[in-house]
Amino acid sequence: MTTGTAAGRKYRALLPMIASYAASGGSLVISSAAQLLTFAILARFLGVHEFSLFVAITAVANIAVHLCGLGATECLVRRVARDPQIYPVMLGHNLILITTSGLLLVILGAMVLPFFFKVADDPVANIVLITVMLATNIVLVRAILFTEQVFIAFSDFASANKAVVGFALVRTAAAGCACLLLGVSTLDGWIIWQFSAHALFLVACIKVLAPLGLPRFQLVREELRLGLFFSIPFILKAARQNADLLVLSLVTSAEIMSSYSVARRIIESSYLSVDALNRILYPGTARASMGGLHNAVGRVRRIFLAALAISITASVTVWICAPILPYLFGHEYTSLVTFVRYLCWVVVPVACWAIPLEALGAAGHQGARGAVLGGGSLMGAALAAWATWYAAPQGTLISYYVIEIAMMMAAWLTYLRTLLRSAGESYPRSGAPAE
Numbered sequence: 001m002t003t004g005t006a007a008g009r010k011y012r013a014l015l016p017m018i019a020s021y022a023a024s025g026g027s028l029v030i031s032s033a034a035q036l037l038t039f040a041i042l043a044r045f046l047g048v049h050e051f052s053l054f055v056a057i058t059a060v061a062n063i064a065v066h067l068c069g070l071g072a073t074e075c076l077v078r079r080v081a082r083d084p085q086i087y088p089v090m091l092g093h094n095l096i097l098i099t100t101s102g103l104l105l106v107i108l109g110a111m112v113l114p115f116f117f118k119v120a121d122d123p124v125a126n127i128v129l130i131t132v133m134l135a136t137n138i139v140l141v142r143a144i145l146f147t148e149q150v151f152i153a154f155s156d157f158a159s160a161n162k163a164v165v166g167f168a169l170v171r172t173a174a175a176g177c178a179c180l181l182l183g184v185s186t187l188d189g190w191i192i193w194q195f196s197a198h199a200l201f202l203v204a205c206i207k208v209l210a211p212l213g214l215p216r217f218q219l220v221r222e223e224l225r226l227g228l229f230f231s232i233p234f235i236l237k238a239a240r241q242n243a244d245l246l247v248l249s250l251v252t253s254a255e256i257m258s259s260y261s262v263a264r265r266i267i268e269s270s271y272l273s274v275d276a277l278n279r280i281l282y283p284g285t286a287r288a289s290m291g292g293l294h295n296a297v298g299r300v301r302r303i304f305l306a307a308l309a310i311s312i313t314a315s316v317t318v319w320i321c322a323p324i325l326p327y328l329f330g331h332e333y334t335s336l337v338t339f340v341r342y343l344c345w346v347v348v349p350v351a352c353w354a355i356p357l358e359a360l361g362a363a364g365h366q367g368a369r370g371a372v373l374g375g376g377s378l379m380g381a382a383l384a385a386w387a388t389w390y391a392a393p394q395g396t397l398i399s400y401y402v403i404e405i406a407m408m409m410a411a412w413l414t415y416l417r418t419l420l421r422s423a424g425e426s427y428p429r430s431g432a433p434a435e
Contacts (some may be wrong), residue, residue, distance in 0.1 A: 021287040032269035034168035038175045039265055039329045042190065045179035048254045048332060050187045055261040056249050057117055057130065059242035061137035064105045067144040067240050070100040072233030073149040074361065080153035081283035082290065087153070092215035093223065094146060097413055102139035107325050109134040120188050133191045140198040147205040150212065163205065170201045230368035233373025240381035240403065241268075244396045247388040255334060256393055262329055263339035267346060270314045274307050276349045289363035294423040296359060300415075304355040311351035319343040335393075342397050349404040356415035365418055372414050376407040 034274040043051050076090040110131040119133075120126045144167055151160035174197035184193065245264070247255045281303055289294040320341040329336060353372075360369040381404035387395030 002166050014246050014325045019216040022154075031164045032167075034172040036266065036269060036328075038159075038168075038172045040264065040330075041175040041179050043258065043262060044330045045183075045185050046187060046190065047185070048258050050185075052249065052254045052258050052261075053117060053119070054187050054190070054243060055258065056136060057113065057119075057133055057318065059245045060109065060113065061134055061141075062242055063235060063238040064109065064134070064138045065142050065144060066231055066234040067296070068102045068105055068138050069094060069227075069231070070101055070224070071229070071234075072097045072223065073146055073228035074230040074366075075227055077149055078286050078364070079223075080150075080360070081155070081286050087150075087425075088213050088216040089218060089220060091213070092116065092217040093213055093220045096217060096219060097227070098139070098142055098146065102135075102141075105138050106131060106134045118131070119191070125188075129188050129191050129349075136191070136198050139304045140195075140202055143202055144198065144205055147209060150209060154212075157210070157414075163208075166204070170197050173197070174297065180362035190225065200392060225423055226364075226366045229370040230361065233370045233377060236374050236377030236381065240384055243381040243385040244388045244399070247385050248392055248396065251392050255332065259333040259335040260339050260393060260396070262325075262333060262336055263343055266318065266325070266340055270318050270344065270347045271350060271354075272308045272313045274354055277303065277307055277310065278354065282358060282362050286361035289359070292422040292425065293359065293363040293365065295421050296363065297327040297419060300355065301360045307351045307355050309347070309350045315344045315347045339393070339397075343400060346355060346400055346404050348414050349401070349408045353404070353408040353411035356411045357409075360415060360418060363418075363422075368414050372407070372410050376403065376410055379403075380407070 042054065046054060072090075072094040074089075076094055080087050080090055110127060113130050113134070114123070114127045117130060118126060119129045144163075148160045148163045151157070151163060171194075174193050175190075178190060178193040184190055241264075245257070245261055248260060281299075285296050285299060287302075288299050318343055322337045322344070325336050325340060326333060357369050357372060360366075380399075383403060384399045386395065387399035389395075
């Protein structure tokens with residue numbers, strides 16, 4: 001009877017976490033579905049050539065968006081989760097870095113990309129359109145994603161979920177209105193619609209954040225280095241994730257490149273099932289590891305087992321649903337189902353390395369975390385580019401698995417080494433082994 005009562009109490013204690021995950025996961029699933037629908041609409045109406053151009057420019061922006069803000073959102077989540085009173089300072093810190101770095105990135109991109117991509121025949125119009133697309137996908141996207149991170153820092157997951165879903169639905173509505181209602185079928189036409197949708201949603205984000213307080217504009221100097229440690233691995237990761245797309249655009253047909261990019265987007269959407277778990281547990285892990293990473297070891301173990309089960313389920317689901325994709329994206333994407341079924345299982349090793357790295361980040365070990373992400377992504381970008389150039393698309397697919405499995409091994413070795421060091425540092429103070 002006592003055992004049953006204890007089990008019941010333990011189950012009831014898990015209910016809030018399960019409910020939070022269901023809400024968080026549900027919001028990300030809805031967001032992912034909306035993004036895929038947006039992608040499908042654009043793929044159908046822009047056509048293979050215009051869509052491949054859209055993907056190529058977006059690939060460049062996807063790298064730059066991680067540099068915008070210099071990783072300041074992580075320190076906001078980590079520090080505000082521990083001390084909400086510091087929010088005005090961290091808000092000002094983020095706004096300064098997002099604005100300055102974003103402006104520099106857009107200017108640099110506007111100077112370089114028009115030499116490689118032709119969106120409009122007129123040179124001046126081409127520069128303007130590419131600049132607008134960069135501003136949308138770098139500065140506006142980073143500012144909008146920042147809104148979600150603010151709510152996560154305060155453990156207000158309901159508002160964070162609304163921000164995620166709202167952003168996805170606004171983009172889908174913009175694509176629907178532009179393509180389905182007004183017949184937009186060129187990239188230059190979509191760029192204006194995309195910018196307008198993002199700008200309107202950003203205004204809404206500013207309004208919902210206003211009650212939390214005004215920013216105090218100052219740089220938190222001790223967080224600049226940690227922010228760079230946090231952002232640089234994601235920049236390198238984005239470079240690795242987009243290196244194959246850029247090389248594919250040079251060595252294969254527009255259909256192969258477009259089908260592979262759609263497959264990649266679907267697989268990346270599958271990661272959201274694990275991201276939903278990390279986003280609700282990151283603040284709690286940050287609090288649990290305040291006295292050292294060893295204090296959160298039991299929590300990390302439970303999160304890992306949950307993430308493993310979730311990732312396997314996601315992979316199986318994607319494999320089963322793959323044959324219906326041509327009806328959504330268009331039958332001209334003939335390689336889509338094959339690419340999706342080859343890539344769907346990569347979600348499992350990604351989940352396996354994400355958990356230990358999130359634990360390192362939550363505990364403030366950004367250097368160790370950055371070394372794994374940065375080193376793995378740097379070598380991965382080179383491997384993906386070489387394999388794609390040498391034997392596309394088969395080499396591209398093989399390199400994907402090689403990279404993620406290597407990342408999984410490196411992440412766990414780094415986590416265990418840091419954990420042992422944390423426990424060893426605690427032992428002289430406590431006089432007894434850490435739990």
